[in-house]
Amino acid sequence: MGFFPESASSFGGEIDRLFWAIFWITGFFFLLVQAGLLFFVLKYRSRAGRKASYVHGHTGLEVIWTVVPALILLVLTIASQKVWSEIRSPRRMPKDALHVEVLAEQFAWNIRYPGPDQRMETPDDITTINELHLPVNRPALVSLKSKDVIHSFFVADFRVKQDAVPGLTTQVWFTPTKLGQYEIRCAELCGLGHYRMRGQVTVQPRRDFEAWLVETKANE
Numbered sequence: 001m002g003f004f005p006e007s008a009s010s011f012g013g014e015i016d017r018l019f020w021a022i023f024w025i026t027g028f029f030f031l032l033v034q035a036g037l038l039f040f041v042l043k044y045r046s047r048a049g050r051k052a053s054y055v056h057g058h059t060g061l062e063v064i065w066t067v068v069p070a071l072i073l074l075v076l077t078i079a080s081q082k083v084w085s086e087i088r089s090p091r092r093m094p095k096d097a098l099h100v101e102v103l104a105e106q107f108a109w110n111i112r113y114p115g116p117d118q119r120m121e122t123p124d125d126i127t128t129i130n131e132l133h134l135p136v137n138r139p140a141l142v143s144l145k146s147k148d149v150i151h152s153f154f155v156a157d158f159r160v161k162q163d164a165v166p167g168l169t170t171q172v173w174f175t176p177t178k179l180g181q182y183e184i185r186c187a188e189l190c191g192l193g194h195y196r197m198r199g200q201v202t203v204q205p206r207r208d209f210e211a212w213l214v215e216t217k218a219n220e
């Protein structure tokens with residue numbers, strides 16, 4: 001179905017599969033319950049001469065409608081937990097990832113690369129505003145921070161959304177798998193300029209990315 005942008009990261013497919021599984025399961029039961037409700041509302045509507053009766057319930061039925069949803073939830077929990085820990089567990093974040101710092105502020109994304117020494121906050125750092133460039137097929141590890149209020153780093157194409165909270169550094173990683181340009185949106189209402197808090201991710205071949213870093217540093 002087409003209401004998501006095509007996935008452009010390594011784990012986008014898994015997240016989408018989970019989303020659609022939950023969508024169809026809950027959608028099916030939602031329609032079933034609504035149809036049942038409508039059916040009984042009509043079947044037992046007020047009629048001349050028919051008296052209401054008191055019903056004590058049915059243990060068998062109650063066990064079924066408790067156990068079946070519990071089992072479905074258990075399966076969904078296990079499936080979600082697997083994907084979640086793969087993506088979010090700090091122990092499983094890729095060691096060879098490209099490290100980038102994204103500092104959110106009202107209303108821009110400040111982006112910092114560590115430069116040749118691989119350390120942040122040193123003179124060889126490369127910084128840009130709203131322009132995140134990444135090499136394709138290499139994991140990127142983003143350290144998210146905020147200068148002022150809570151923002152949220154959202155790249156729909158990568159299926160990545162993470163709050164940037166003042167005073168905290170939050171790490172998120174993903175591997176871009178498709179060349180192209182994608183939008184970074186702030187997904188947390190952060191003030192009057194929230195609507196224009198947009199950045200752009202450019203996923204490019206490794207060589208182009210390296211050339212871009214050199215060029216950006218030279219223009220600083």
Ligand SMILES: [Cu+2]
Pocket residue numbers: 104105106107150151152186187188189190194197
């Ligand atoms: Cu914001």
